[in-house]
Amino acid sequence: MTSSSLSQVKTYSFWYRYKRYIIPSVLATLLLIAIIIFYRLNPAVTQAVLASTIRQSTPLILGALCGILCERAGIVNIGIEGQMLLSAWTAYMMNVWSGNLLLSVIVGALTGALLGMLLAFTSVTLKLNQIIGGTVINILALGLTGFLYQTGMTTKGKLQPIPLGGLADIPLVGPVLFNNPPITYTAIALVFLLQIYLFMTPWGLRTRSVGEHPRAADTLGINVFRTRYINTIVGGAIAGLAGAFLTLEAVGSFERGMTNGRGFVALAVMIFGKWNPIGAWLAALLFGFANAMQTQFQFMGTFDIPHQFIGIIPYVLTIIVVSGFVGRSRPPAAEGEPYEKE
Amino acid sequence: MTAETSVKKPANWLLSIWRSIRVPLVAIILALIIGAIILLVTGVSPIKAYLALFKGAFGSTKYLQRTLEKTTPLIFSGLAVAFAFKAGLFNIGAQGQLLLGAITSAFIGFSLKGLPPVLHISLALIGGGLAGAFYGFIPGMLRSFTGAHEVITTIMLNYVAINITDYLADGPWKDTSPGNVVAMTPQIEQSARIPFIGPVPVGFLIAIVISVLIWYILGKTNLGFEIRTVGLNPHAAKYAGMRTKMILVLTLVISGLLAGIGGAVETQGVVYRYQPGFNTGLGFDGITIALLGRTSPLGVIPAALLIGAMKAGSNVMQFEAGVAKEILDVIQALMLFFVSADMIVRWIIRVRKESAEEVTLTTSWGQK
Numbered sequence: 001m002t003s004s005s006l007s008q009v010k011t012y013s014f015w016y017r018y019k020r021y022i023i024p025s026v027l028a029t030l031l032l033i034a035i036i037i038f039y040r041l042n043p044a045v046t047q048a049v050l051a052s053t054i055r056q057s058t059p060l061i062l063g064a065l066c067g068i069l070c071e072r073a074g075i076v077n078i079g080i081e082g083q084m085l086l087s088a089w090t091a092y093m094m095n096v097w098s099g100n101l102l103l104s105v106i107v108g109a110l111t112g113a114l115l116g117m118l119l120a121f122t123s124v125t126l127k128l129n130q131i132i133g134g135t136v137i138n139i140l141a142l143g144l145t146g147f148l149y150q151t152g153m154t155t156k157g158k159l160q161p162i163p164l165g166g167l168a169d170i171p172l173v174g175p176v177l178f179n180n181p182p183i184t185y186t187a188i189a190l191v192f193l194l195q196i197y198l199f200m201t202p203w204g205l206r207t208r209s210v211g212e213h214p215r216a217a218d219t220l221g222i223n224v225f226r227t228r229y230i231n232t233i234v235g236g237a238i239a240g241l242a243g244a245f246l247t248l249e250a251v252g253s254f255e256r257g258m259t260n261g262r263g264f265v266a267l268a269v270m271i272f273g274k275w276n277p278i279g280a281w282l283a284a285l286l287f288g289f290a291n292a293m294q295t296q297f298q299f300m301g302t303f304d305i306p307h308q309f310i311g312i313i314p315y316v317l318t319i320i321v322v323s324g325f326v327g328r329s330r331p332p333a334a335e336g337e338p339y340e341k342e
Numbered sequence: 343m344t345a346e347t348s349v350k351k352p353a354n355w356l357l358s359i360w361r362s363i364r365v366p367l368v369a370i371i372l373a374l375i376i377g378a379i380i381l382l383v384t385g386v387s388p389i390k391a392y393l394a395l396f397k398g399a400f401g402s403t404k405y406l407q408r409t410l411e412k413t414t415p416l417i418f419s420g421l422a423v424a425f426a427f428k429a430g431l432f433n434i435g436a437q438g439q440l441l442l443g444a445i446t447s448a449f450i451g452f453s454l455k456g457l458p459p460v461l462h463i464s465l466a467l468i469g470g471g472l473a474g475a476f477y478g479f480i481p482g483m484l485r486s487f488t489g490a491h492e493v494i495t496t497i498m499l500n501y502v503a504i505n506i507t508d509y510l511a512d513g514p515w516k517d518t519s520p521g522n523v524v525a526m527t528p529q530i531e532q533s534a535r536i537p538f539i540g541p542v543p544v545g546f547l548i549a550i551v552i553s554v555l556i557w558y559i560l561g562k563t564n565l566g567f568e569i570r571t572v573g574l575n576p577h578a579a580k581y582a583g584m585r586t587k588m589i590l591v592l593t594l595v596i597s598g599l600l601a602g603i604g605g606a607v608e609t610q611g612v613v614y615r616y617q618p619g620f621n622t623g624l625g626f627d628g629i630t631i632a633l634l635g636r637t638s639p640l641g642v643i644p645a646a647l648l649i650g651a652m653k654a655g656s657n658v659m660q661f662e663a664g665v666a667k668e669i670l671d672v673i674q675a676l677m678l679f680f681v682s683a684d685m686i687v688r689w690i691i692r693v694r695k696e697s698a699e700e701v702t703l704t705t706s707w708g709q710k
Contacts, residue, residue, distance in 0.1 A: 076493075078434075078493070078497070122679070122683060126683050126685060126686070128682055128683050129682060131432055131434070131493055132629070132633070132678065132682045135434075135626065135629055135678065136675050136678050136679045136682075137675075138626075139626065139630075139671055139674060139675035139678065140671075140672060140675035140676075140679075142668075142671055143668050143669065143670070143671025143672035143673075143674070143675055144668075144672055145668075146666065146668030146671065147380075147384075147666045147668035147669045147671070147672060148384075149666075261501055261504075264497055264498075264500075264501065265501075267494070267497065268498060271494065306509050306512075306513060308505040308506070308508050308509040309505070309509070311501075311505045312501075312502050312505045312506075315498040315499070315501045315502050315505075316498075316502065318494070318498050319484070319490070319494075319495050319498050319499070322484075322488075322490040322491070322494050322495065323484050323488040323489075323490040323495075324488050324489070324490070331491075
C-alpha cells in the first residue's frame with residue numbers, strides 16, 4: 001500500500017517535472033517525421049513552403065520581440081504596427097536616396113527606436129494611457145507615410161541571401177535555414193540573445209522585476225523609469241528592423257499601409273508565446289506556416305477553402321489562449337500602470 | 343463662498359462648459375499649428391490648405407451635406423468608445439463591430455425587397471446594431487468570465503471581422519451583376535436608404551437623439567450609475583452589491599450596438615452597399631472623438647463634427663491646395679496625443695486639473 005502510493009507519487013512527479021521537456025520533444029519528433037515524409041513525396045513544394053514559413057515569420061518575430069521587451073518592463077506597446085510602418089518607409093527612402101543597404105537598415109532601426117522613445121515619453125514621463133500612446137503612434141505613422149509617400153521611386157536593389165558556407169548545401173535544411181538574407185539571420189539570433197538576456201542575466205531579472213512589481217524593484221535600487229525607457233527604445237529598434245525587413249528584404253519597395261496588420265499579429269505571437277522569446281519564435285513559425293500554406297493552397301488550387309478562413313486562425317487562436325481555454329498565457333503583473341515614485 | 347456660487351449660477355454653468363472644452367480646444371489648435379508647420383516644411387501654404395479644407399467642409403450646401411453624412415457614423419463610433427470608457431473598458435473593437443453592422447445592414451438592405459421605407463430602414467439599422475451588439479457580447483463575456491482583457495480580444499476580433507466581411511463581400515453576398523469583378527455587395531434597395539431633410543441626413547438627427555438618450559441613460563438612470571461606479575471603482579461596485587460582471591458584458595453589448603448602428607448608417611446613408619476598405623479607420627476615429635469629447639455623450643457630437651468636417655473637406659483640400667489628405671491623419675493623431683496628454687496643454691495654458699473634468703480611463707491588460 002505504502003510502496004504503491006509512493007511509486008504513484010514518484011511517477012506523477014516524474015511526469016510533472018519533465019512534461020515541459022517531454023511534450024515539446026514528442027511534438028518536435030512528430031513534426032520532423034512529417035517534414036521528412038512530405039520531403040520524400042514532394043521535395044520542391046516542401047522546401048518552398050518551409051522557406052516561405054521562415055520569411056513570413058521574420059517580421060512577426062521581430063515585432064513580437066519588441067512587444068516582449070516593452071511588456072516585460074511593464075509598458076504595453078500596441079504601436080508596433082506604426083513603428084514597423086514608419087521604419088519601413090524611412091528605410092526605403094534611405095535606400096532610394098543613398099543606395100546603401102546597411103545605412104538603410106540602420107535608419108529603419110533608428111526610426112523604430114525614436115518611436116519607442118516617443119512611447120516611453122508618453123507612458124513613463126507623461127503617464128499617459130499606454131493604449132492611447134500606441135494608438136497615437138499607429139495613426140501618426142499611417143498619416144505620415146501616406147502624406148510623404150510618392151510613387152515612381154526606384155531603388156538600386158534589396159538585401160540578398162547570404163549562404164552560410166557548407167551548411168547551405170545540406171538538402172532541405174540548407175536552403176531553408178542557412179541561405180537567408182541578413183535581417184532574417186539577425187531575427188533568429190535576437191530570439192536567443194533576448195532569451196538569455198531576459199532569463200539569465202541580472203539586467204533581464206531587473207527588467208522582469210520592473211514589469212512585475214515596480215515598487216519592489218525601486219526599493220532594491222533599480223531605476224524603474226530608466227529600465228522602462230531603455231527597453232522600450234531597444235524594442236522600438238527591433239520593430240524598426242521588422243519594417244526594414246519589409247521594404248529592404250521582402251518586397252523591395254514601399255506601399256501605403258504595407259504592414260497590413262502584421263504589428264497586431266506580432267502582439268498575438270507575443271501572447272501566444274507567453275511573453276517568452278523562444279515561445280514567441282515558435283508561435284511566429286506556426287503563424288508563418290499558416291500563411292505559407294494559405295499561399296500554397298491558393299497557388300495550387302487543391303482545396304476550396306476561402307483564404308479568409310485560414311487568415312482568421314492566428315487571431316482566433318490568440319483569443320482562445322488569452323481566455324485560458326487552452327494553456328493560459330499570463331501577462332507581466334504591473335503592465336500598463338504608470339509608476340509613481342513615492 | 344457658497345452664497346456667491348448660488349447667486350452666479352448661470353455664469354457658473356457657462357464656466358463649467360468652458361472648463362470642459364478648454365483643454366480639447368487648445369489640443370485642437372496645437373495639432374493644427376503643428377500640422378501647419380509640417381505643411382510649411384513640405385512647401386505648401388498652410389493657410390491655403392486650411393481654407394480649402396474649411397471650404398470643402400462648410401463652403402456650400404452640398405459640402406455641408408457631405409460633412410453631416412461623414413459625421414453621422416463618427417458620432418456612433420465615438421459614442422461606442424465613450425460609453426465603454428465609462429465602465430472602464432477600452433473598446434478598440436468598435437472597428438470590427440462597425441464592419442459587421444455595416445455588412446449586415448447591407449445584406450438586409452439588398453436582400454429584402456418591396457418593404458415600405460420606414461420599415462426597411464429601421465430593420466436594416468436594427469439588424470446592423472444587433473450584429474455589432476453580438477460582436478461586443480463576445481469580448482464582454484470573455485472579459486467577465488475568463489478575465490481575457492478586452493483590448494487584446496477586440497484587436498483580434500477586428501481582424502476576424504475584416505476576414506469575415508471580406509469573405510462575405512467576395513463570396514456569398516457578392517454583387518453578381520455582369521461586369522463586376524470587385525468584392526462588394528449589391529447596392530441596397532431604394533427603400534433602405536436613409537433620406538435627407540434639406541441638406542441634413544435623417545441619420546444625423548437619429549445620431550443626435552441617440553446621443554441624448556445615452557447621456558440620459560448614463561447620467562439619470564440606475565444602470566448608468568452602476569456603469570459609472572464599475573468604471574470608477576469595480577471593487578467598491580462589487581462591495582455595494584452590483585453585479586459587476588453583468589454590467590461589463592452589458593456595457594460592451596451596448597457599445598457594440600452603437601458601433602454596429604454606426605456601420606449601418608454608413609451603409610444606408612453614404613455608401614449604399616458594403617465594400618471592403620470603405621469603412622477602414624472609422625472605429626479608430628471613435629477613440630479620438632471619444633477623448634476629444636471628454637468621453638461625454640454630448641461632447642462626442644461636436645468632436646465627431648470636427649473629424650467629419652476634416653474628412654469631408656479633404657477632397658477639396660487635395661484638389662485646390664494640392665495637399666495629400668493623409669496630412670489630416672497626422673493632425674488627428676496629434677489631436678489625440680494632446681487631448682490625452684493634457685498635462686502638456688495645462689502647462690501651456692497654465693490651468694490646474696480639476697477633479698470634475700478628470701477623465702478616467704482603463705489601464706491595460708496587466709490588471710485584472
